[in-house]
Amino acid sequence: MPQHQPENPDDPTEPAEPATAARGKNTAQPDAGDAPPAVRLHDARASLGARPVLRGVDLTVAPGEVVALLGANGSGKSTAIRAIVGQVPLTGGSVELFGTPLRRFRDWGRIGYVPQRSTASGGVPATVREVVSAGRLSRTGLRPLGAQDRRAVEGALERVGMADRAGDSVEGLSGGQYQRVLIARALAGEPDLLIMDEPLAGVDLASQRVLAEVLREQVAAGTAVLLVLHELGPLAPLIDRSVQLADGRVAQVYGREDSAGLVHDPACHPHPAAEPGGTDTDWTTGLLR
């Protein structure tokens, strides 16, 4: 059965306890208990064209928590993410980031965003280092990068295994390499909240493992993470909660244990492995059972 113990009975996506406590971190970590949620989406409604796409979504991500947003194609995952970063206006409900309503939120340096990948480089004639450096912009504004900024950029490149390609044009990268660069760009800003839309799409298993390790370090340092995923893959052990959307609404919420055991069917409808009628594909590995 899905774990479902919200503090606020009106918001089934609210964590039952701060993620730091759930993960048993040591007391050197900041106490997330009193801090406002990194993300709070309440009764969010949005339309694209004439089509209602979000139809009352509640979603909360606590500081240090890792939440996966799941659901079939077209269920509204990307739209929810884009609403959170202000790219899609809500027609109803609200978004708060770190306790501040989105319309008043200015602290974008706290947020690292990896959008859904489209074309490899978008035709941008830039080097890998230049793209990753753009991740510091919300912190530096127009001033040139200082020593700390450059350290953050080089550190992010190292962490995703792209330091040796720093001077290369992004136009010559493979899709998976470009995805690593976009992740490094988000990391370079040293965010308190990472939002990633399908970071595993088109990424080979080795790169997925690199991303899992990068995220593990980031989460250990207290960063909250919201990810759109079709398969949990190597990220499964990191996921505190999985929120499944269907037709613009939250259909189901799975706690940490249940998330790790999710399997998916060909229509991308996750359900626990033990559920009658379960399919033979392992959600966590993508392998046939």
Ligand SMILES: Nc1ncnc2c1ncn2[C@@H]1O[C@H](COP(=O)(O)OP(=O)(O)OP(=O)(O)O)[C@@H](O)[C@H]1O
């Ligand atoms: N620009 C647009 N104009 C009109 N409808 C749109 C637009 N973008 C998306 N939609 C529709 O909104 C719905 C939700 O799309 P969204 O991209 O949020 O889904 P998703 O769950 O992220 O899907 P996927 O898993 O395929 O990425 C879909 O029915 C889609 O057709």
